[in-house]
Amino acid sequence: MKRRIRRTFLVFVLVLAVRPVVQAQTYSEVTPESGESYDLQHLPLPDDPPVDAASSNPRLSPFDVSRSTYPHPDESRRASSSGVEAFSRAQPKVPADKNLKWRVANQESLLFTGIMHTFNVWTEAGTRDTLNGHWLQQYLQSVGELRGWSDGDTFMSPYIGHTIEGSVFGYIERQNDPKYRTVQWGDGREYFISLLRSLTYSAIWHTQWKIGPASEAAIGNVMLHASPGFITLTDTATLGTVAMIGEDAADRYLIMGLENRITNPPVIALARSFLNPGRAFANVMAFRVPWHRDMRMGLFGRNHQVRKELIEAYHETGEKAFEYVRLPRTENTADSYPREASIELSAFPVFQTYLGGGSCIGGGGSGAGRINPTWQFVAELSGCLVMRMPSSNQSGDSLFYGGGVRWTPKASHYFSPYLQLMIGGNKVTHETDNIPLRELLMAEWNDGNGTLPHYPLRSAWSVQVSHNGPAVKLGGGFDLVITRPFAWRLLDLEYSHAWTGDVVNIHPQNALRISTGAVLRIGTW
DSSP states (O other): OHHHHHHHHHHHHHHHHHHHHHHHTOOOEEOOTTOOOEEOTTSOOOSSOOSOOBTTBSSOOGGGOOTTOOSSOOGGGSOOSTTTGGGOOOOOOOOOOOSOOHHHHHHHHHHHHHHHHHHHHHHOHHHHHTTSSOHHHHHHHHHHTOOSSOOSOOSHIIIIIHHHHHHHHHHHHHHTOTTTTTOOTTOTHHHHHHHHHHHHHHHHHHHHHHHSTTSIIIIIOGGGTSOOOSHHHHHHHHHHHHHHHHHHHHIIIIIHHHHTTOOOHHHHHHHHHHSOHHHHHHHHHTTSOTTOOTTSOOSSTHHHHHHHHHHHHHHHHOOOSSOOOOOOOOSOOGGGSOSSOSEEEEEEEEEEEETTSOEEEEEEEEEEEEEETTEEEEEEEEEEEEOSOSSTTEEEEEEEEEEEEEEOTTTTSSEEEEEEEEEEEEEEEEEEEOHHHHHHHHHHHGGGTSSSOSOOOGGGTEEEEEEEEEEEEEEEEEEEEEETTEEEEEEEEEEEEEOOOOBTTBOOSEEEEEEEEEEEEESOO
């Protein structure tokens, strides 16, 4: 009965996500300012929306623009004028709405979450088995197991799979954000503001996927069966944002260049989809083709014929059909922003050595807010996996969480040294796995077909010892400002002391840590 209730809940989540999104794709009726009604229900949705924008705003919705007029020579946002006139048609005007479409964005994200859950339930017998039992009790127990840094997965899952997941959530936010929907790599301040919005949205939705009410912890009780860790909570959104930058750059330099040379629709569709996997999956969540682009024409039908004409003209005249031109700058110039960043967000790898013996490797993230030109408050979450354990069935990890102050006497310079003091906590965990017992239990369970009634819990074959105590860190480093939005933390060297005892063979009381990483500087552009 309880399994049936959980399956019903999962189906309900999928239906809840799909039904409103499908409804959102149907244009039933649009009423312009004049009061005249336009029945658009029977008009076919284009493969891509109109490719020009009105002079008053280059980021208007499809119904606000006409293909035949565009005041700025931004060929990446339109096709060349030859052949485009054939596609011009009157569009009913709707007042521009620059607010994020929260309802549609959340529905698309819920659909994406439901698809990931469906895949897990379909392919993993252990996940299906966890549909039994008391939902709330097992959910809270699973969230309570979250600790340390590593989640036990290999490189592909946390650093490739979760990176793509973060970019999918980021592109879902962008495609539902009318103000920044058409930004491209090179658009300056608007582009980086869009990335920040996508980063925040992605972080919220991945946290939901990890520990929320419709998460792996809630439906799969993952942390009761596998090694839990904070790695994906910190790297999914940050690496996903880096992936978005890479996809946007690839779209501008590689895909657009390809479209200026060939007209083969399948080749262009494959290039758009596989070189931009996050954007492609986000398009599918909006019930669009994976190769959809908001500001470039489609690939098939009449669009294909126009493309052929444009490429022929390019070969004859040298005028590219699609070429990037930066959006007009806003009134605010770079000089009107302070050189000291109001907010700094950083992601970094970590190497830490314990003075009592041993070392660990991991990563983390931090955020800092400026109090005045020379002082910041800072918060950090970082962790590492202990290396060189005595045997392969033993593992250990360390997690630091805390906050403090940072002194930045040269914050307005390109080369900026700093000192910081942080106070918080350090949780160290040692785990010993009984591998033969695990293999025996898994064989007895046999994917639900054996004598063991349920998927064995990790606690049945693993012994865990952990200590959590107060800790303090003192250190400093150097930042090199690459450009106003970005800096590189050349070196961060810190000493830490934790008021905790030994955890089996781990001696975490005194440690030295070295790291380097990227810094996103907000408020300077």
